[in-house]
Amino acid sequence: MKISVRNLEPTKAKLTITVDDEEFAPYLDEARKEIAKQINVPGFRKGHVPAKIVDQRVGFGAVAGEAMNKAIPEFYSQALDKKEIRPMAQPEIDVVEMPESANSDVKLKFTATVERRPQFDLPKLEEMTIDVEPIEVSDDDVEQRLEGLRQRFGTLVGVDRPAQKGDFVNIDLDAQIDGESVDSQEGVSYEIGSGNMLDGIDEALEGLSADEETTFESMLQGGEHAGEKALVKVKVNSVKTEELPELDDDFAQEASEFDTLDELKEEIRKAAAMDAKGRQATAARDAFIAKIEEDLEIPVPKGILKETVEEQLKNQPNADSDAKKKVEEEVEKSLRDQIVLDALAEELDVQVAQADVFNFLGSIAQQYGMDPNAFIQAIIKNGQIGAAVQEVARSKGMLGGMRKVKFTSNGEELDLSEFLSSDDEADAEVAAAEEDETVAAAAAAAAVADDLAKDAE
Template sequence: MNVKMEKTEANVVKLEITVDADKFSEALKKSYNKNVKKFSVPGFRKGKTPIGVLKKYYGIEVLYEDAINFCCEDTYPKAVEENNIEPVDYPQIDIVQIEEGKDFIYTAQVIVKPEVELGEYKGLEVKKVKYEVNEEEVQKQLTAMQERNSRQEVKEEGNVEDGNIAVIDFKGFIDDVAFEGGEGKDYPLEIGSGTFIGDFEQQLIGTALGETKKINVNFPENYGKEELNGKPATFEVTVNEIKVKELPELDDEFAKEVSEFDTLEELKNDIKAKAQESNELREKREFEEAVLEAVCANATIDIPEVMVEKEIDQMMRDLEMRLKYQGLDLETYYAYTNNTEQKMRDFMKENAEKKVKTDLVLEKVGEVEKVEATEEEIKEKAMEVAKQYGDKEIEKTADLIVKAQGELLKTDVVIEKTIKLLVENTKSIEE
């Protein structure tokens, strides 16, 4: 095999690969063995026609397609490896010379991973946002705990008030015609929760127990259902029951009932501590993202469109998987959100470009800084994955993960160490 390589344009390489005549002859024989049963020649049983007779009767060309495939499968990967190129897409194959008894020559034009020109990536100054825990945040969590532990008392008489729970029957009409999905029975609606559209809940305030009232609202323009978007609607609503939500007092007794603490002060301190821990994780994550954005902004890369499209493909597969866990599929999701596959792909494109560029930059920094993953670090990463499975035999599971996904784990470790290196070499300016 002989290979000539030339760069035809940015990120595009053309390989001219010559396969020796004897190797091409072997490929023709393999093609004959694969296809001989397909041909019928008078005087010979099907599948027993000699290759010489087959060539005379049908022509050698009938064996070319598979012979070409055999040659390309055998030589293209070797040519790629010998020339140290990293294709990011399938090659475009063109035949230069094909004839029995002669060398087989073909070209493979392929898009390759782009060159990354790093700018400054050490000694940068990046803003780091600081998040403080305030009393309002603590109170918000306490109120949520009160809500979860509230009791509901039925009002024997009176009208619907803000904060009440109105148990209602409702039926919606557009132009005096009932629409699909606009009906409900004994629905518990908390007034002021913002569950229903527009001022539906506010219009219910003052309605008496057992009273039927007409409520007029407009559906939002982007409601998600074409037949309802922006349409005015009338609902006939009957109040079947009114409930008052009673919240428990915020005191030491409350703390004992809802937590492992004896006093409200201890519960508050625990909420603050957990909120602070969450804030610190958020600060760390956002600072890492800001550092990567700064490093990427200084780098120059001509990213092939095919790499972006492949990243979008992966994002679409991830979306489909998440929807399946919720019992949905893509078509239902498109209908509900008034979307199409192309709209989703267009929406994802910016993030896909950012992801591809970040990955390429991290890979280049890791290469320049000679970042490597040790066997111990790979095993440790496998242990983290094994713990997620909840398997008791974590050590054994980790070993299996290393065997099956060792290269992926190695890549993850190198990326994490590279991000750590960049963060450690960036000066934070706190806000």
């Protein structure tokens, strides 16, 4: 097999692959055997038709076509390995020449144009020191958490007065366009000031008492009239206010296993400190990737960038130029990070076991409330197991890389061992890494989950 490579762009290459006759011959023989099982030729048992008869019966072109279906992907894969090209998308295959007969001097020749990972040298991780902002847990942090816990034990009590911000109201809504009702709801509970309903509703509700109503204009957020302006009539059925328990030892005993409020506060402070450490570890991760990219010129494949941006903008049909630019910048950064992590995983010779992948997919299935085994089988059936393997490799590569780097905070070395784990532990724990990015990182897997959920409905 002869291979020539032409770099069209820093992230795009065109391979021209010429296959020798002796290399292509086994694929032709295999194709003839498969075709022989499917045709009936008088005087021969099915599956035992001689090669020459098969060529005569179906034509050599059909045999060569069947052979190329299997041969081209395998020769393409071999060419990538030999030329150390790391593809980032499916190739565009073009057959330039193919033998016209069993005795033809013409060799199989095809081109493969593919967007590839750019080549660059990673910095020496062992020589890298990264400073991370220190963590602090203030009394305000503790008080905010305590207040959140207190609100969970609050009770709603009816009041005979006009509604005000922070009150909970039970309301009926009727949206009209040109005098015709297009949407109505009854008995809706809403906290005034929460801002999670129609624009203008907070201003309309403040000052109304039970059994009073008013109208206001607002843009509808959902349904077939989403984006249209409507006149909304709102009626208040009841007004309630939230009464919170006193912060004392009795509350501590009701809300926790502790006997005193001071003990509860101390536990809350410990939880806040642990969360802060987690945020610090996330900051260290982001700083690690940024440090690697700091002095590197890493171009992003234009085709993949364009395709990914267009896909994301499908969910934002009314996005203005600023919003589109923001999406493009986010996608470009995400792709650049992926490129770096792929290179890091390769340099560290990361090995991905089947258990790693299944644990990772199991965590995705759990987020979607699906049976892990059924979900994994769906991923395999949809040909997306490779994407999951790649994500696991990236996570393991990042953890391995971070273990080689020295992190500091306030001039002192920072111990992140509880978040980075040992190599053996990383194999088992990689599926839980970076909870805030798991679904995004497994977009292909999540897409399958969405499709399966829709089918179930």
